[in-house]
Amino acid sequence: MGFTDKQEALVKDSWEFMKQDDIPQLSLRFFSLILEIAPAAKNMFSFLKDSNELPQNNPKLKAHAVKVFKMTCESAIQLREKGEVVVGETTLKYLGSIHLQKGVADPHFEVVKEALLRTVEEAMGKKWNDEMKEAWGEAYDQLAAAIKAEMHAEA
Ligand code: HEM
Numbered sequence: 001m002g003f004t005d006k007q008e009a010l011v012k013d014s015w016e017f018m019k020q021d022d023i024p025q026l027s028l029r030f031f032s033l034i035l036e037i038a039p040a041a042k043n044m045f046s047f048l049k050d051s052n053e054l055p056q057n058n059p060k061l062k063a064h065a066v067k068v069f070k071m072t073c074e075s076a077i078q079l080r081e082k083g084e085v086v087v088g089e090t091t092l093k094y095l096g097s098i099h100l101q102k103g104v105a106d107p108h109f110e111v112v113k114e115a116l117l118r119t120v121e122e123a124m125g126k127k128w129n130d131e132m133k134e135a136w137g138e139a140y141d142q143l144a145a146a147i148k149a150e151m152h153a154e155a
């Protein structure tokens, strides 16, 4: 089944809602959930190199985390409009090579998915529901598939 108008709206509206919140806090939560689920991922990120403490105010961490949310939203819009996720060629090539170079492998994508869903869940509180989870999960999966395909093509 295709991605519906409603699913697109669920993703877009929840992002609009949650980004009114504290973006630095949201980004940090997302990042710390990734490390909580996969502590070994710690060494891949430059924000943490040689440190055991979560960087409280790292502009790169914040920018990257927000980009992941925005790209997932963009993916939801494209899924509804075109039935597939089309990441700009340049962006895709760049993201493919960055992740390869950092040692990211396919199973890590499940970790980031879990962390992303939990971040949205916490931010949405009572507004969170299964449909929202399904919509975010699908938008993320399709985006992840595009990045993974590029990584495989390059490796
Ligand atoms: C970097 C997005 C999945 C680990 C980045 C950047 C973006 C991004 C936008 C910043 C690139 C730059 O401007 O330099 C995404 C998206 C993902 C995804 C949209 C999934 C759909 C993953 C996964 C991992 C991961 C599964 C592994 C845990 C990293 C690392 C960096 C990075 C280590 C480099 C950060 C640094 O040290 O500067 N990602 N990513 N990403 N990502 Fe991802």
Ligand code: ISQ
Residues within 6 Å of the ligand: 027, 030, 031, 034, 061, 062, 064, 065, 068, 112
């Ligand atoms: C990069 N790629 C995936 C997830 C991320 C979360 C926080 C900061 C950077 C990220």
